[in-house]
Amino acid sequence: MTRRLEAASGASVGAPERRFESIPAAARLAAVLIAAAILMSFARGPIAVGQTTLNGLVSAGYLALGAVGLTLVFGTLRIINFAHGDLLTLGAYLTFGISALGLPFWPAAAVAVALTAVIAYALDFIIWEPMRRARTSTLQLFLVAIGLAIVIRYTIQFFAGSQVRGVGQDVLTSVNLGPFHLGALQALVLVVGVVAIAAVGLALAFTRLGKQIRALSDNMALAEVCGIDTRRAVRLIWLIAGGLAALAGVLYAAAVGSVNPNFGFFILLGLFTAAVLGGIGSAYGALAGGIVIGLAQEWSTLFFNTRWKPVVGFAILIVMLLVMPRGIFGGGRARS
Amino acid sequence: MSFFDLDFWVGVGVVAGIYGIFTLGLQLNVGFTGLINLGQAGFMCVGAYAMGMLVVDAGWPLGLAFPAAIVIAVAAGALVGLASLRLRADYFGIVTIAFSEIVRYVFQNAAFAGGNQGIIGYDAEWRAFQSWASERLAAIGLGEAAEVPLLVAVWATLLLCLAALRALQLSPWGRVLKAIREDEDAAAALGKNVFAFKLQSLGIAAALATIAGFFLAMNVTYLYPSEFDPSFTFFGYAVLILGGFASYGGVVVGAVLLCALTEGLRFLDLPLSAGQAGSLRFIIVGLILICLSMFRPQGLLGSKAEMQLRA
């Protein structure tokens, strides 16, 4: 109970300030990253650093897209949505299913994104909202998320089988930028990812609904008192989260070239890391977090054996939570 | 034959006992201290591997390696706690799960821990004990299934831990813990070192995880990182919620029921392909988890009143 009161009294209309706070934070982050790249070039040569940077930015694409939905839901509804990764998988597999009915890949993907958004909303309607009304504990929400993750993943596997599925897109064409190369599809993923993040971020900053959502993530009760239609905002959050997750899943599948039903869950912790790193609740933060994690993982291969790549993300997460728990863009309180 | 095969159910009993001990630690954290410990499998990994490495690499006898492993796991728990207990509850959960995954990856990749080849051969003394015990049991007519000595050992330990935890809960220490769970700030205001209590709770959970890990290692005779997946922890939480929030007895009931259910489902013969049958088992477990959390979060033996964990 005490924590609620603290939150209510501490809540201000802090939303507008954050938009401007984020610029120096972004600049600082960019400066740190560029400095790191320059330093590493002395050790490993600019070409190696440049190539791994490009590779890292590609990973940042799917990490960031996946993380945005996660951070919005976590930030506003305080749900650690362990099922989020499986929404990515759902998006990818729905695309396969729909394209098997005759639609070409990208239109099928668009339909799948819309469908997943609707499913995410339906899940909120059936499961999350009743629990919110009953004011259930974090533990219960967490367990429901786990259960949901299991159900979604294994239902996909039930219908689609566990074997790896090729995506049927051209994964081999490379785009050459001087001494560097990038897969054409991967470049597409990167571009779409950045555009999507920018779009979401701008919408949050400048539309009325966006401002309402930000007010919600500060304090749900206060927002209701202020007359904000929280139910509508929540519905929209789920639609956005579900849609973006599906988009991330489709792009991941397209860029990697093949998927299996476990892939969403495998990258889930990476998504959490990106979200926490960037600051819970901040869409820009998700992008920043995705970039940092993506770059860090690829840069680590310059100095450490590639087998340690997965650990890099977790290690950064722990260090972040100990040292700078509010994240780069400083959303929300992390200490109790 | 088939469904009522003795060997099979003795095996299930062993697994249920292991999960029981594991989840007793979770219950202490979640039900009685208010900590969402998602890294219990990581503590189990540290403890089991420590024991395995001490026996195989350093040549220690099992009887010494096991207590030493508990100490090491508790130290790991203390480390994690010191670093992250000041974070808010859900962030703490994420840190513990990241810790658990790091541990698993390290053991999978580091040469000192056997890497992908895992560790084997640490159970010679246990096997000797087991065959001696089997002979004794055969003499009194209980020698049917090979795993009976292990079953007895696991369950004896489980019930001992249960009794110990119950006693602990009734002690002054336990009462402070409950106060912390219900209102941290009030407890702190009364002069209790909340942080220290939480740390102790985490340490005890790590010890219990190690004990569970010991039996797991003996059951499987091979230490391999995939045994210490986060899904082990998630399953433990399923046991916890089924058995009942803040009920140690419930943990035992929950473990038996859930293990019996998930393993028993192996015998369900539906006109499905093998792959689909495999997926279906998991879908059923997931649905149970969702329904329980939504409709009967206090589980079988817990009480709703105890569930006002956090608003």
Next chain:
Amino acid sequence: MIGRRSLLTAMMAAATAAALLGGLSSARATDQVSLTIGKLLELTGPLSETGPSQDKAVSIAIDYANQSAAAAGVPLKITAVSADAQGDPQAALSAARALVAKGASAIVGPSITPESIAVANGLTIQKKVTLWPTGTAMRLRTIKDEGTIFRTVPPDSLQAYALAAALTDKMGDPKDKLLSIAYRNEPYGEGLAKGLVAAWTAKGGKVQGPVVFDPGQATFDSEAQQVVDNNPDAYVVIDYPDTFAKFGASLVRTGKYDASKLVVPDALAFSTVPSNIPPQALEGARGTRGGSDMSTEAYKLFDQLWTKAGGVEHFALDANSFDSTTLVVLAAAAAHSADAGAIAAKIHDVTRSGAPKFGPTTLGEALKAAWSGEPIDYVGVAGAFEFAANGDPTISRFDIYEYKGGKLDVIKQIDASK
């Protein structure tokens, strides 16, 4: 007074009874053997990609054996039960117990060595149930399995030599030649890579890497870059098809990759390259797999059966599971029984070195010969087994193949023990 009618009825009754009894005893004389084979599959978990194809491999082996037995007049009927090992030794043990409870006399699978050891130590050794894992680790040999574990996959030590031989065949003397190695981070990859590094450096070659990649990763661009850096003379990638679909694509995208420099082991051997692996990643690449002098017809038949059954595509080591199943069936025929221990005792009799040779194309005759008690030497799709005492195949013959136009073409056979 016994009327004629009642006498007639009595005689008919007696005749019927006699016929029935005679029928029964003749049924006993032909003693139909009902064998149940357990499939311990990875259906969920990290290796779940292998599950469906292993399932199919065992199923088609069973169907084919049933047909062959019926055609040859051998009274053997085989059925299958399956269980999910979930990629976890604890679950694998439980699954194995379920299989035995459901009546399995032999277990085909599991796919990874830690699971195999858990199952062996916990169950199969004690119950004398033969276990046929597809793990290749050397670890499995250190277990005192009392003759219950058999493998139809060549152990890492031999395959490492075969890979070295295939490389030498391609580029001549290994001395000072740079070999770039990459492997998938799990027991199969690690074991084989270690053996290869040792074999190659012993011949004076140089090694770059090994680059270790985690199968769960999304992209492998940085890892692929490390493989093709410094323009090595050859690469060896030890991987399963699902990850190779991604890794291969990354290799091609580096722009510096030459598929003809690649050599792969048996896990990447398929008669036709699966659709999700980019053809450019394997075109012109070479590889090794267990072989026999009957390899070509055997693989043709296996391929036919596989395609006719529809369903999933080829995957790693599916031929080996097909062979394991067939060997169990043959041993049951030789033992006239579905008892696990009896089958275990007969495995060596159906793979006796020097005995008349049979292959998948002559399975009917093989069954007949085994049933009549003669020792035979069954040469499977993946090679001749002739098990050593510890259940490892003494298979030393390896096929060296090349991928031409997406299809596997055997170009040579070598004896890895030389």
